[in-house]
Amino acid sequence: MEYHEAVARLAPCGLDCSRCADFRDGEIRALSARLKELLGNYQRLAAMKAAGRPEFAHYGQFAAILDSFAAAPCSGCRGDNVTCPLDCTAKTCHKDNGVDFCFQCGEYPCDKQFEGKLRDRWRSINDRMREIGAAAYCEEQGKLPRY
Structure with a gap:
């Protein structure tokens, strides 16, 4: 991996934005969008399965969470649409001090x-x-789970 790739993936504080579930260019978003596509109109089948498998009665909640993952809006801490809930001054401080990290x-x-x-x-x-x-x-x- 090249240094510039690390800068694109990591926040100035060092957290890996690219592995966050809210990161719009991340693998979690891409895989969630693909799973959503593959499931298509599964809601109908989930309703039928719910009689014998009660966990499918909550498919709507799963689908809502999957929709959220698939629509990940965050640009990462170096971008223009930061949704990270952490109150981190590094998002701006690194620019003031002329450093990447x-x-x-x-x-x-x-x-x-x-x-x-x-x-x-x-x-x-x-x-x-x-x-x-x-x-x-x-x-x-990148070899570790994010959460």
């Missing part, structure tokens, strides 16, 4: 980012990127 900043680790366990995770991610590089870190993360 927090660990590259002369002020790292600063007090601007997160608190508690989330701060510990942020530090761990950025320390690992500093150790092996952003591209290698991105490849490493």
Whole structure:
């Protein structure tokens, strides 16, 4: 993986936007859209199956969640449509400091980012990127489940 690919996939704080369920260019969105396409009008069959298999009585809820995954709207933290629920100053701070990632900043680790366990995770991610590089870190993360 090239460095520029890691920058496109990773948020400035180091979280992997590309593996997020809300990322519009991510694999979860693509696979969800494909599953939605393959299931087509499965609602009718699910209703018939519900008599013998009660879990199918809730197919509508599953379909609504699948629709949400298939319509993932987030551009990632470097884009123009950020829907990430994390309150992260790195989305703008990295631009002000002229760096791609927090660990590259002369002020790292600063007090601007997160608190508690989330701060510990942020530090761990950025320390690992500093150790092996952003591209290698991105490849490493790509082998793990996001959630």
